[in-house]
Amino acid sequence: xxxxxxxxxxxxxxxxxxxxxxxxxxxxxxxxxxxxxxxxxxxxxxxxxxxxxxxxxxxxxxxxxxxxxxxxxxxxxxxxxxxxxxxxxxxxxxxxxxxxxxxxxxxxxxxxxxxxxxxx
Amino acid sequence: xxxxxxxxxxxxxxxxxxxxxxxxxxxxxxxxxxxxxxxxxxxxxxxxxxxxxxxxxxxxxxxxxxxxxxxxxxxxxxxxxxxxxxxxxxxxxxxxxxxxxxxxxxxxxxxxxxxxxxxxxxxxxxxxxxxxxxxxxxxxxxxxxxxxxxxxxxxxxxxxxxxxxxxxxxxxxxxxxxxxxxxxxxxxxxxxxxxxxxxxxxxxxxxxxxxxxxxxxxxxxxxxxxxxxxxxxxxxxxxxxxxxxxxxxxxxxxxxxxxxxxxxxxxxxxxxxxxxxxxxxxxxxxxxxxxxxxxxxxxxxxxxxxxxxxxxxxxxxxxxxxxxxxxxxxxxxxxxxxxxxxxxxxxxxxxxxxxxxxxxxxxxxxxxxxxxxxxxxxxxxxxxxxxxxxxxxxxxxxxxxxxxxxxxxxxxxxxxxxxxxxxxxxxxxxxxxxxxxxxxxxxxxxxxxxxxxxxxxxxxxxxxxxxxxxxxxxxxxxxxxxxxxxxxxxxxxxxxxxxxxxxxxxxxxxxxxxxxxxxxxxxxxxxxxxxxxxxxxxxxxxx
Amino acid sequence: xxxxxxxxxxxxxxxxxxxxxxxxxxxxxxxxxxxxxxxxxxxxxxxxxxxxxxxxxxxxxxxxxxxxxxxxxxxxxxxxxxxxxxxxxxxxxxxxxxxxxxxxxxxxxxxxxxxxxxxxxxxxxxxxxxxxxxxxxxxxxxxxxxxxxxxxxxxxxxxxxxxxxxxxxxxxxxxxxxxxxxxxxxxxxxxxxxxxxxxxxxxxxxxxxxxxxxxx
Numbered sequence: 013x014x015x016x017x018x019x020x021x022x023x024x025x026x027x028x029x030x031x032x033x034x035x036x037x038x039x040x041x042x043x044x045x046x047x048x049x050x051x052x053x054x055x056x057x058x059x060x061x062x063x064x065x066x067x068x069x070x071x072x073x074x075x076x077x078x079x080x081x082x083x084x085x086x087x088x089x090x091x092x093x094x095x096x097x098x099x100x101x102x103x104x105x106x107x108x109x110x111x112x113x114x115x116x117x118x119x120x121x122x123x124x125x126x127x128x129x130x131x132x
Numbered sequence: 133x134x135x136x137x138x139x140x141x142x143x144x145x146x147x148x149x150x151x152x153x154x155x156x157x158x159x160x161x162x163x164x165x166x167x168x169x170x171x172x173x174x175x176x177x178x179x180x181x182x183x184x185x186x187x188x189x190x191x192x193x194x195x196x197x198x199x200x201x202x203x204x205x206x207x208x209x210x211x212x213x214x215x216x217x218x219x220x221x222x223x224x225x226x227x228x229x230x231x232x233x234x235x236x237x238x239x240x241x242x243x244x245x246x247x248x249x250x251x252x253x254x255x256x257x258x259x260x261x262x263x264x265x266x267x268x269x270x271x272x273x274x275x276x277x278x279x280x281x282x283x284x285x286x287x288x289x290x291x292x293x294x295x296x297x298x299x300x301x302x303x304x305x306x307x308x309x310x311x312x313x314x315x316x317x318x319x320x321x322x323x324x325x326x327x328x329x330x331x332x333x334x335x336x337x338x339x340x341x342x343x344x345x346x347x348x349x350x351x352x353x354x355x356x357x358x359x360x361x362x363x364x365x366x367x368x369x370x371x372x373x374x375x376x377x378x379x380x381x382x383x384x385x386x387x388x389x390x391x392x393x394x395x396x397x398x399x400x401x402x403x404x405x406x407x408x409x410x411x412x413x414x415x416x417x418x419x420x421x422x423x424x425x426x427x428x429x430x431x432x433x434x435x436x437x438x439x440x441x442x443x444x445x446x447x448x449x450x451x452x453x454x455x456x457x458x459x460x461x462x463x464x465x466x467x468x469x470x471x472x473x474x475x476x477x478x479x480x481x482x483x484x485x486x487x488x489x490x491x492x493x494x495x496x497x498x499x500x501x502x503x504x505x506x507x508x509x510x511x512x513x514x515x516x517x518x519x520x521x522x523x524x525x526x527x528x529x530x531x532x533x534x535x536x537x538x539x540x541x542x543x544x545x546x547x548x549x550x551x552x553x554x555x556x557x558x559x560x561x562x563x564x565x566x567x568x569x570x571x572x573x574x575x576x577x578x579x580x581x582x583x584x585x586x587x588x589x590x591x592x593x594x595x596x597x598x599x600x601x602x603x604x605x606x607x608x609x610x611x612x613x614x615x616x617x618x619x620x621x622x623x624x625x626x627x628x629x630x631x632x633x634x635x636x637x638x639x640x641x642x643x644x645x646x647x648x649x650x651x652x653x654x655x656x657x658x659x660x661x662x663x664x665x666x667x668x669x670x671x672x673x674x675x
Numbered sequence: 676x677x678x679x680x681x682x683x684x685x686x687x688x689x690x691x692x693x694x695x696x697x698x699x700x701x702x703x704x705x706x707x708x709x710x711x712x713x714x715x716x717x718x719x720x721x722x723x724x725x726x727x728x729x730x731x732x733x734x735x736x737x738x739x740x741x742x743x744x745x746x747x748x749x750x751x752x753x754x755x756x757x758x759x760x761x762x763x764x765x766x767x768x769x770x771x772x773x774x775x776x777x778x779x780x781x782x783x784x785x786x787x788x789x790x791x792x793x794x795x796x797x798x799x800x801x802x803x804x805x806x807x808x809x810x811x812x813x814x815x816x817x818x819x820x821x822x823x824x825x826x827x828x829x830x831x832x833x834x835x836x837x838x839x840x841x842x843x844x845x846x847x848x849x850x851x852x853x854x855x856x857x858x859x860x861x862x863x864x865x866x867x868x869x870x871x872x873x874x875x876x877x878x879x880x881x882x883x884x885x886x887x888x889x890x891x
Contacts, residue, residue, distance in 0.1 A: 343711060
């Protein structure tokens with residue numbers, strides 16, 4: 013872990029220009045009628061921006077492997093939490109019993125309560 | 133030795149202790165405060181065990197009973213089990229074992245003790261002010277909507293203590309990465325360091341989630357909005373997911389350090405190098421990582437989707453693999469070793485047996501169908517007490533006896549120590565084995581009354597608990613006694629390897645007179661078959 | 676972490692070891708911060724999945740241009756603080772001082788925009804809790820509640836972010852003045868790097884909050 017190489021000032025300024033352009037792009041894309049693709053577009057651009065900041069501004073580019081690993085672990089663990097939890101919500105109420113004689117499991121989630129007036 | 137001042141005589145005023153930056157003194161601060169909390173939590177257990185002697189609720193009301201087991205859980209989990217080995221033994225040993233003068237951030241280390249005490253005072257205030265009745269799990273919507281006890285205060289106490297454990301974990305990871313002495317490569321580290329490293333990973337990555345979850349419960353209570361309350365749009369299962377995303381890995385915070393202690397004791401008293409060093413080291417990391425992916429097995433009956441349940445059930449069984457690797461390797465180390473049944477070794481052997489029991493019943497519980505049957509019964513209580521008390525507390529006591537000569541420079545009475553190890557083992561089994569049967573027969577947990585047919589098991593359990601109580605009080609007396617009247621310990625009373633034994637007992641303020649250099653792997657004990665006239669002396673391994 | 680009594684603290688062998696310890700310590704701290712915000716991101720994911728329509732309705736009360744300007748302000752601040760490290764290496768302490776001060780000012784501007792937005796939402800009775808008012812709340816018992824959850828998350832997540840901003844602004848301006856009046860500013864290299872990392876991290880959190888709350 014020797015002290016990292018500095019990033020040159022011109023590189024920093026160009027990175028900032030790129031970040032600003034990405035910001036304009038994300039606002040611009042939002043004006044188009046993309047529907048649910050807005051979420052994907054917004055998040056992908058946010059990831060791109062994050063990578064730029066991590067690599068250049070936070071100098072992971074010239075940093076040691078341990079630092080990169082630490083950053084990766086932080087993000088990976090957040091993904092564990094999100095994926096594990098959302099896997100529960102998205103698979104609720106799927107065909108839960110293979111035996112036709114048994115009653116299907118019922119899930120009462122909060123969203124059931126909200127749509128109570130419109131559902132049935 | 134006499135010319136070199138030990139860390140204990142480096143200032144004797146109260147201020148020199150409370151403002152110290154020396155990791156060894158901070159370890160002592162933790163030891164004193166943890167012992168206090170342990171007996172507060174134990175007192176609550178005494179009261180509810182007494183209540184459970186009879187099937188009727190005649191000693192305390194149901195309300196008081198709820199508060200008693202809640203405070204028992206909160207104090208024992210966050211103020212004893214989680215900090216026990218990392219903050220007392222880890223703080224003392226991590227720099228010593230890697231040949232460093234101190235942890236990387238000594239001020240942060242002291243700050244984390246103060247945070248711990250601040251959190252502890254909140255919790256003690258809760259005890260005095262009338263308690264909290266949610267159980268240590270703070271399940272919503274009970275905790276956020278209905279409970280009329282001091283939920284926010286107790287949660288604040290836990291929240292603050294959480295930061296103490298984050299800072300300790302951070303300190304350990306940085307120290308182990310950057311401050312190993314020359315020649316101490318990763319695979320020459322003592323296994324205790326590997327387990328501390330894995331524990332620190334969990335502390336650093338899991339605890340923040342608990343903090344934010346408790347903060348959300350407080351927001352919900354203060355604003356009256358429905359984050360977790362289904363009546364007003366929230367989702368109580370989300371709380372359970374977030375809580376167990378922390379608390380299941382936290383279970384491994386409560387056992388991994390104990391495994392580290394055992395990995396030090398077993399080779400020392402078998403006079404053999406540990407069997408399968410790399411496997412034990414990697415098993416620690418594997419437990420730390422896999423431990424993050426199994427939290428859903430606490431929610432099999434909470435309304436989680438069946439598919440998530442299957443996934444978590446499978447992964448839970450996978451965690452058993454690295455745990456079993458460790459148990460097999462310890463047993464293989466014992467095989468054909470020249471075993472001496474000293475006090476630390478008795479605790480270590482007890483650990484292996486009890487941990488195996490706890491672990492195997494854990495696999496039973498990871499099985500979906502069986503869990504539905506025994507969920508929320510005494511079976512669960514027995515299972516996790518076999519891990520937490522049978523595992524961790526045994527390891528903590530074993531470690532304390534093993535390193536006591538190094539920490540204080542005094543020897544305790546070996547005979548009392550051995551007798552006490554047997555008392556703890558017997559008392560423990562008598563307390564918790566009947567609870568497996570109780571749970572299997574269907575006695576639910578967290579009730580102050582129960583059907584009369586269960587009384588005989590409850591009486592056995594209470595009787596065992598009183599034996600266990602003696603087993604916990606006795607060391608308090610003979611260890612304190614040894615401080616003044618014990619024989620002076622030499623630098624290496626157990627003929628153990630490891631850098632901590634290469635310095636004086638007790639060590640000087642900056643640990644080593646000169647920076648040690650390591651030239652060979654850990655645990656180079658002479659095997660009993662080879663020429664054992666030359667007892668290993670770590671000093672010969674140093675330049 | 677900023678040890679100022681001597682250049683190399685007792686427990687370290689040399690300044691290089693101290694520097695790598697400070698860097699690693701800060702990165703680990705940032706990893707815990709990711710998970711600290713992470714709990715809220717998990718809650719966001721779950722409720723966005725359950726109440727996607729309510730989230731779209733709620734976001735209509737936020738001004739996109741203001742969110743975009745706020746992002747821009749933070750990115751500028753990040754650039755300045757990254758540049759100040761380069762300038763520091765060349766010993767132009769005066770410029771480091773002004774770079775840090777400008778970063779802090781940009782941060783304060785960001786907070787003014789944010790607090791104006793809070794003010795506006797509170798005025799329209801959109802602050803969650805007893806004062807929350809949503810026209811449809813009466814017609815069906817829970818539909819307003821799901822919009823309320825959007826605002827609970829909005830206030831919690833941006834509020835926690837604002838708290839980090841306030842800490843960041845104090846650290847940056849404190850460091851600026853410390854550097855200016857210090858006799859030996861060279862030894863503030865580690866604090867400068869570490870505080871810079873913190874600022875960039877707070878920036879990244881906002882980069883995610885912006886599309887998640889404004890662009891629905």
